[in-house]
Structure formats: structure tokens, C-alpha cells
Amino acid sequence: MEKKQHVSTCAIHRGEKCKYYCMEEKCDRALCQMCITKHQGHRVKPIEIAMLEKKKRAEKAKHEVKSVSPEKKEVKKVQKVAVPPVATK
Ligand SMILES: [Zn+2]
Numbered sequence: 839m840e841k842k843q844h845v846s847t848c849a850i851h852r853g854e855k856c857k858y859y860c861m862e863e864k865c866d867r868a869l870c871q872m873c874i875t876k877h878q879g880h881r882v883k884p885i886e887i888a889m890l891e892k893k894k895r896a897e898k899a900k901h902e903v904k905s906v907s908p909e910k911k912e913v914k915k916v917q918k919v920a921v922p923p924v925a926t927k
């Protein structure tokens with residue numbers, strides 16, 4: 839399969855490639871070289887690096903969820919087992 843490089847373009851400045859990303863919580867969006875002037879003082883990073891960091895964070899969040907859910911299941915199992923079938927002859 840052909841591997842196309844995904845480069846998003848700016849919604850405000852048509853045709854401008856989004857090469858940067860603002861990591862500020864209130865922004866959290868891709869920026870072109872013209873947008874970047876409005877984000878001075880923000881945590882602006884090259885988009886490749888920002889995407890990697892977001893991916894890492896998402897994976898970390900997944901792991902955290904995974905490590906929590908089996909425990910809950912175990913508790914449920916234990917509760918089921920703890921109720922013995924009343925088999926009186
Ligand atoms: Zn722009």
C-alpha cells in the first residue's frame with residue numbers, strides 16, 4: 839500500500855501546513871506557522887513530537903485503565919464464590 843504522509847492544513851490559513859501543535863489545555867490544536875504567532879508563551883511543539891507525546895499519554899492512560907479493571911472483576915468473582923450453594927440433603 840502507498841504510504842501517504844498525513845499533513846493537515848490550517849483551517850484558518852488555507853494551504854498552510856500545520857507544522858506545530860499547541861499543547862496548552864485550552865488550545866490543544868495544530869498550528870501553522872502563521873497561527874503560531876498567536877500562541878507565544880504557550881507550549882508549542884513540532885507536530886511530530888506533540889503527536890508522539892499524545893500517543894504515549896493515551897497508551898499510558900490505557901494501561902492505567904487495564905490495571906484497574908481486572909481487580910474489579912476479581913472482586914466480583916470472589917463475591918460469587920463466597921456465596922456457597924446451599925445443598926442440604
Ligand atoms: Zn493558521
Ligand SMILES: [Zn+2]
Nearest residue numbers: 860865877880
Ligand atoms: Zn495555544
